[in-house]
Amino acid sequence: MLELLSGFVGELRSAGLPVSLTEHLDAARAVHHVPLEDRDALKAALGATLVKSGAHWPAFETAFEVYFSPRVVDGDATADPEKSAHGAATPAGGGPEPMSAAELAAMLLQAIRQGDRALAAALARAAVDRYAGMEPGRPVGGTYYLYRTLRNLDLEGLLERLLDEARREKELTAFEERLLADEYRARIAALRKAIEAEIRRLLVADRGAQALARSVRRSLPEDVDVMHASREELATLQRMLHPLSRKLAVRLGRKRRHRRRGPLDFRATVRRSLSTGGVPVEPRFRHPRPSKPEIFVIADVSGSVASFARFTLQLVYAISTQFSKVRSFVFVDGIDEVTHVFDYADDPSVAVRRITAEADVVWLDGHSDYGHALEEFDRRWGDEVTSRATVLVLGDARNNYHASGARVLEELRRRARHVYWLNPEPRQYWGSGDSIVDEYAVHCDKVVECRTLRQLERFVSDLV
Amino acid sequence: MTRGTPCTGTTLGSIHEVRESLGSVDYVADERVAGVVYLSDRLHKPVLVEGPAGTGKTQLAKSVAEMTGSRLIRLQCYEGLDEAKALYEWNYRKQLLRIQAEPSAPSWQELEADIFSEEFLLTRPLLEAIRSDEPTVLLVDEIDRVELETEALLLEVLSEYQVSIPELGTVRATRVPMVFLTSNNTRELSEALKRRCLYLHMDYPELELEREIVLRRVPGIKEELADQAARIVRSLRSLELRKPPSVAETLDWARTLVVLEIDSIDAATVRGTLHVLLKYRQDIERAAKELFAADA
Numbered sequence: 001m002l003e004l005l006s007g008f009v010g011e012l013r014s015a016g017l018p019v020s021l022t023e024h025l026d027a028a029r030a031v032h033h034v035p036l037e038d039r040d041a042l043k044a045a046l047g048a049t050l051v052k053s054g055a056h057w058p059a060f061e062t063a064f065e066v067y068f069s070p071r072v073v074d075g076d077a078t079a080d081p082e083k084s085a086h087g088a089a090t091p092a093g094g095g096p097e098p099m100s101a102a103e104l105a106a107m108l109l110q111a112i113r114q115g116d117r118a119l120a121a122a123l124a125r126a127a128v129d130r131y132a133g134m135e136p137g138r139p140v141g142g143t144y145y146l147y148r149t150l151r152n153l154d155l156e157g158l159l160e161r162l163l164d165e166a167r168r169e170k171e172l173t174a175f176e177e178r179l180l181a182d183e184y185r186a187r188i189a190a191l192r193k194a195i196e197a198e199i200r201r202l203l204v205a206d207r208g209a210q211a212l213a214r215s216v217r218r219s220l221p222e223d224v225d226v227m228h229a230s231r232e233e234l235a236t237l238q239r240m241l242h243p244l245s246r247k248l249a250v251r252l253g254r255k256r257r258h259r260r261r262g263p264l265d266f267r268a269t270v271r272r273s274l275s276t277g278g279v280p281v282e283p284r285f286r287h288p289r290p291s292k293p294e295i296f297v298i299a300d301v302s303g304s305v306a307s308f309a310r311f312t313l314q315l316v317y318a319i320s321t322q323f324s325k326v327r328s329f330v331f332v333d334g335i336d337e338v339t340h341v342f343d344y345a346d347d348p349s350v351a352v353r354r355i356t357a358e359a360d361v362v363w364l365d366g367h368s369d370y371g372h373a374l375e376e377f378d379r380r381w382g383d384e385v386t387s388r389a390t391v392l393v394l395g396d397a398r399n400n401y402h403a404s405g406a407r408v409l410e411e412l413r414r415r416a417r418h419v420y421w422l423n424p425e426p427r428q429y430w431g432s433g434d435s436i437v438d439e440y441a442v443h444c445d446k447v448v449e450c451r452t453l454r455q456l457e458r459f460v461s462d463l464v
Numbered sequence: 465m466t467r468g469t470p471c472t473g474t475t476l477g478s479i480h481e482v483r484e485s486l487g488s489v490d491y492v493a494d495e496r497v498a499g500v501v502y503l504s505d506r507l508h509k510p511v512l513v514e515g516p517a518g519t520g521k522t523q524l525a526k527s528v529a530e531m532t533g534s535r536l537i538r539l540q541c542y543e544g545l546d547e548a549k550a551l552y553e554w555n556y557r558k559q560l561l562r563i564q565a566e567p568s569a570p571s572w573q574e575l576e577a578d579i580f581s582e583e584f585l586l587t588r589p590l591l592e593a594i595r596s597d598e599p600t601v602l603l604v605d606e607i608d609r610v611e612l613e614t615e616a617l618l619l620e621v622l623s624e625y626q627v628s629i630p631e632l633g634t635v636r637a638t639r640v641p642m643v644f645l646t647s648n649n650t651r652e653l654s655e656a657l658k659r660r661c662l663y664l665h666m667d668y669p670e671l672e673l674e675r676e677i678v679l680r681r682v683p684g685i686k687e688e689l690a691d692q693a694a695r696i697v698r699s700l701r702s703l704e705l706r707k708p709p710s711v712a713e714t715l716d717w718a719r720t721l722v723v724l725e726i727d728s729i730d731a732a733t734v735r736g737t738l739h740v741l742l743k744y745r746q747d748i749e750r751a752a753k754e755l756f757a758a759d760a
Contacts, residue, residue, distance in 0.1 A: 026509070026662075030507060033507070034479065044479070048503055048511075048664060049663075
C-alpha cells in the first residue's frame with residue numbers, strides 16, 4: 001500500500017500539485033485509519049491530506065480514478081442489464097448475441113427517463129464494449145474512445161427525444177420544461193461520467209495505472225494555456241479570475257494601510273523638538289497621499305487572439321471594478337474606447353458581449369494593425385496619459401507586416417509611469433514571422449508572457 | 465506528550481458512525497465530510513473547510529460540537545485581529561492595582577512573579593480551547609479575513625496544541641480540541657497553514673443531498689415539495705449568476721414556502737419568492753428571463 005501511495009503522490013506531483021513531504025506522511029497515517037476496501041473513504045482520506053485547494057480537486061480525482069480504479073469482475077459487468085431492466089429485455093452481453101444498436105438505444109432512453117442508475121451504469125459498460133473499439137496496447141488517454149462511444153450514442157438527440165416525449169404527453173410550460181430538461185441533462189452527464197470511468201477502467205486493466213496516468217494527466221486550472229483552453233476550462237478560469245481581482249484589492253488596501261508613514265515632515269519635527277530643548281527626539285512624518293493609479297488598458301481583440309481577448313476583457317473588467325481610474329481600449333486595426341461599457345455593465349459576460357458587438361475597431365480590413373491603432377490612440381487620447389498613468393498593452397504583436405508605430409510607445413513611456421506588455425504567445429515564438437514584439441519591448445518597462453492564470457497572477461502581484 | 469493524550473471525549477468509531485451521528489443532530493453529511501471529520505479526530509489534526517458562503521461550513525463545526533457533546537469555542541476572525549484578542553492578554557489594570565495596593569513595597573522579584581501569574585492572565589479563545597478540561601471544539605471562523613502575518617499566530621496552536629507565554633512558559637493542551645477553520649476563499653491561505661490541516665472543500669450539494677437537507681431542517685415540509693425546491697435551486701445554480709443560491713438560502717426559501725402553505729411550486733410562486741433565493745437585482749432579472757421566458 002505504501003508503495004502504491006508513493007506512486008500516487010509522485011503522479012500528483014507531476015500533475016503540478018504541490019504535495020509536501022509532511023502531507024505525504026499524513027496521507028500514509030490517514031490510510032491506516034480507513035478501511036481499505038471502502039473506496040470512498042480512501043478517497044476522502046487521501047483528498048483531505050494531499051489536496052489543499054478546491055481548484056486542484058479535478059486533477060486529483062482523475063489521478064485517483066486511475067490509480068485506484070475499481071476492478072469489476074467481467075461476468076458481473078455484463079449480466080447486470082438483464083437484472084435491472086424489466087424481464088422482457090433481450091439477453092445482454094452475457095448471452096451468445098450482444099444487444100443490437102436499436103435495443104441499446106431504447107434501453108438507454110428508458111434508463112434516462114426513469115433515472116435508473118444501475119441500469120445506466122450497466123448500459124455504459126455495454127456501450128463502451130460495443131462502440132469504443134478499444135485496441136489493446138495503444139498508448140492513448142481514451143479521449144478518442146470516449147468520442148467514438150458518445151458519437152454513436154448521440155446523447156444530444158437523446159435529450160431531444162425525451163423532451164419531445166414529455167411534450168406529447170402533457171402540455172408543458174416553459175418553466176416545467178426547463179426543469180425537466182435540467183433533470184435529464186444531469187442524468188445524461190452522469191451517464192457520460194460512467195462511460196468515461198468504464199473506458200478508464202479498461203485502459204488501466206490494459207496498460208497499468210502508471211502508464212495511463214501519464215496520458216490522462218490534466219493540467220491544473222492555473223496552468224491551462226488560455227489560447228488553447230477548452231470551453232469547460234475557460235469557464236473555470238473565469239470563475240478563478242474573480243477571486244483574483246478581490247485578492248488584488250485586498251493586497252492594495254493592505255499596502256495603503258500599512259505604509260502609514262509618508263516622508264519626513266521637517267517643519268513639524270522642528271516644532272516638536274522645541275519641547276525637548278531643540279533635540280528632535282520624535283520625528284514627525286507627513287501623512288502619505290494614497291496613490292490612485294490611472295490605468296490605461298489597450299487590448300487586441302482580433303481573431304488571432306480571440307480566446308485570449310475574451311479572457312483579457314474579463315480581466316479588464318476585474319481590474320476596473322477594483323481601481324477607480326481605469327480606461328479601457330480595444331483595437332484590431334482601428335481603436336475604440338470601451339470604458340463606458342464596463343461602467344454600466346454589472347456583469348462581465350454582458351460587457352464582453354457588448355464590446356464585441358458595439359466597439360468600432362475595424363478600420364480597413366479587420367486584420368490587426370498595431371501601428372495604426374497606436375497612432376490613433378496617440379492622436380485621440382495621447383494627451384490624457386499623464387505621469388500617474390500605467391499603460392497595459394495586451395496582444396501578441398503580430399502586425400501583419402504593417403508599420404510598427406513603436407514611436408508612440410516610446411512617447412507613452414516617456415509620459416506614463418509604466419508601460420507593460422502582456423503577450424499571450426509562448427516566448428519562443430516571439431519575433432518569429434510577423435511578430436514584432438521585440439521592437440516594442442525596448443520601449444516597455446516589462447514584457448511578460450501571459451498564457452496562464454499563474455503567470456497572470458505573478459504579474460499582478462509584482463505590479464502592486 | 466501532547467500527542468499521546470486522548471482526544472475529545474468521545475472517540476469516533478468509524479466513518480459510517482460519524483455520518484450517522486451527524487445525521488442525528490440534523491446535519492446531513494456526505495461520505496467525504498464524514499471521512500474528514502473522522503480523520504481529524506483520529507489524527508488530531510485541524511480541519512480547514514473552504515467553499516462558497518452558505519454551504520454549511522460553520523454549521524459543520526457546530527454540529528460536530530453538538531454531536532460529541534463538546535463545548536464550542538468560537539473565534540471570529542476579522543482584519544486587525546491580534547494576539548491580545550486571539551490568544552491571551554495580561555490584565556494590566558489588575559496588575560496596576562496589585563502594585564499600588566501593597567502598602568510596603570515587596571522586592572521586585574516577588575512582585576514580578578506575582579503579577580505575571582495566572583491570576584492576571586486574560587484567556588482568549590485559542591488559549592481557552594487549549595486549557596479547557598472538557599471536550600472542546602474550536603471554531604476559527606473566516607480565517608481568510610485576517611492578514612497573512614496574523615495567520616502565523618495560529619501555527620503553534622494548530623500543530624502542537626500549545627501556547628508559549630514568555631512570562632509563564634508553555635501551556636500544553638490537557639485535552640486536544642477538535643479544530644475547524646473556515647474560509648470563504650477570498651485569498652490564498654499560506655502554505656504553512658494548509659500543510660498543518662486536513663482540507664475539505666465544500667461545494668453546493670448534489671440534488672439528493674440537498675433534498676435530504678431540506679427535509680431534515682425545515683419542519684413540516686412534504687417530501688414532494690422538498691424535491692421540487694431542490695430541483696429548482698439546481699436549475700438556478702446552472703445559470704451564470706453573480707451569487708448562486710446557497711444551501712442557507714434554499715432552506716430560507718423552503719421555510720417561506722411552508723409558511724405560505726404552498727403544496728406545489730409553479731412558475732408564479734417561484735417568481736413571487738425569487739428574492740428569497742437571489743440577492744442581486746440582475747440575478748433575479750436574469751433568472752426570470754431564463755426560466756419563464758415563454759410564460760410571460
